[in-house]
Amino acid sequence: MRWFVRGDIDGFFALALDNLVQLLLIDGLCRFVLGFSEELVYGRILPGVALSLVVGNLFYAYQARKLAEATGRDDVCALPYGINTVSLFAHVFLVMLPAKLAAQAAGADDATAADLAWKAGLVACLGSGLIEFAGAFVAEKLRKYTPRAALLSTLSGIALGFISLGFLFRTFAHPLVGLSTLAVILLAFFGGVRFKGGLSGGMIALTLGTALAW
Structure with missing residues (x-):
């Protein structure tokens, strides 16, 4: 190999x-x-x-x-x-931020509240890891009997809502940078265009975007 x-x-x-x-x-x-x-x-x-x-x-x-x-x-x-972007937002806004606000409401100073929020995030990470570990033993059966569209619909919706839209707005806020690099990505990965010297589309897009942004 x-x-x-x-x-x-x-x-x-x-x-x-x-x-x-x-x-x-x-x-x-x-x-x-x-x-x-x-x-x-x-x-x-x-x-x-x-x-x-x-x-x-x-x-x-x-x-x-x-x-x-x-x-x-x-x-x-x-x-x-x-x-995992979705888990990142969930841990920040549904676990750590409420933990910090609760600690402050109980009279804790900012440093103590931040430390408690961080520890709450660690516990949440451990808990989610245990859930994923347990799910690994039944995941194959779920994948086998559940339609793929049902498995991917929630994931795609979250990806569009929490991940893609923000970058889409930034693309049109800075069209010279965003649309130029988007064109390179479309040509390389969907158009099958091969660049001279065997350069990768990802490297060209990253270099071009950095140069245009500066």
Whole structure:
């Protein structure tokens, strides 16, 4: 099995850019919505996220390698591991922010309330992880007997409402940057256009967008 193919370049830039946006989102929500200190955000939260991304992607790569060996295929691609945007918003606005407000209402100072909110988020992450672990034993049966449209409808609705619309508005707010990079993505991934020198569409879009923004 080949360890590296041309498509990995596009995959790398797509996953790296997506996780970069998520890290910036975590930074903004933690500091400006939850009021966390920079020491907590940059000393514990973001390093923990970075470590999970490294470990998660390495484990997914290991799983892909084992699947390739078991099936004798040489075209197995590892799943991308990243931050769940929906869970991020849910943990911030449905767990951590209410916990902070409740602590402040009980008379806690801002620092103590922020610390309690962070700990509440950790407990929520552990709880959701246990639920996902338990669901792994029945997921295949659910997938087998449930129509795919029913499985994906909620996910697609959340993706459109919470993820896509914000970036769509930004695209038209800065049309030179947004539409130019969108054109490159459409040409590369849907139009089948091959750029000179074997350059990946994702790298070109990222470079072009950065240059135009500056």
